[in-house]
Amino acid sequence: MDNRVADITLNKDEMRLWGSLALQGIDNAMSGLATMVNREIRMSSLSLKQVPASEAPDLVGGADKMVIGIYLAFEGDATGHLMLVHQPDVALAIIDMLLGNEPGATRDLNEMEQSALGEMGNIIGSAFLNAIADALSLRLQPSPPEVILDMAGAILDVAFAEILQQTDDVIVAETSFGTSDRQARGTFLVIPSFNFLKVILSNAGVEK
Template sequence: MLILSALQHDALVELFNIGVGQAANALSDIVGDEVTMSVPTLRFLDRAAAGALLAGDDTRVCGVRQHYEGSFRTEAIVMFAEDKSLDIVRLMVGDAVPFEELTEMEQEAMGEIGNIVLNCCVGTLASLFDQELRGSLPVVQLASSAVILGASAAEPGRSPVVLMLHIDLALATHRIHGYIAFVLDLGAFEELRAQVDGWLARLLPAAGR
């Protein structure tokens, strides 16, 4: 079973909280309004359970995925309900853009938003772990969360673990719920846990003893 201690769990939450805070600042600059993100909640699930968490039926979500390699390998995906992703795009490109033009820009805009959120989170981990993680170009997908996470193709007992972060993105007139998923195989999970232990040992020397 893949288990984190309470200290490791709290450390990961704090690390990702720094990352989503940086993402909120970057998005604030883009939309010209204050954007805040809640402290993320963190859960480890298999792909099937993770796929049911955001939308338990066939409701489509907008997912932006990137692959990262370096000190550990992971596939990172940020997901919002499809209607909420359109809200985010409108905030990014402005209400003055005609709807027919907005649909042509939506994937590019969502790719940029996902790239900002994911790179801020992953970049924070890399920086604080003093490691290098290299990311691929973002890929945008509209499908059910189960399809995006590959839950339908997962084999029971052999599915990689999914680290799910629940985030609330809030502006003056909008509140948008989303998830960030990190798909980790056993080796990547163990490496992530080792990196967390190393960070804790540097931050709190007694924790490494």
């Protein structure tokens, strides 16, 4: 077994490459969402970060913040984790939009409501992966989505447990997005595994 900590740190060129691929993916993901809800979607921020494991939950407003998370893992030629994070009340507004209900009509999360959110996660996550996979001739297959109401940190633990087996830092692409009326908004997190970065960099001709 390799006894060194894998260094996930990206140099400037690698960061630029990962950034441009992530942006292609996020663009495709947001246009998928726009088609799904039949509204314009705006990205209010996009950041690419490398953070120590201990600080990673701060990305979503703190580890103990109650959120509705839609989680997908992906595997295939590379692996990683995708998550949509919504304030619970905003998630309900999104469900109203998806189900064509009057605003405020959705109060609980039963099977149909969870399925609507899950399908949104499936479309956003798949569209993100489609763009990157096609750009690099890879196959990246998402898992079925899981919709979870819990503390943000508790949901993210599954990603950290996988990534921290090899590294101490986590690379995250974080996008805040919303409809122009801000009725629906959320955060889309992409947390690649160490192997994902190796694969995309070597497929693009950069050795990691």
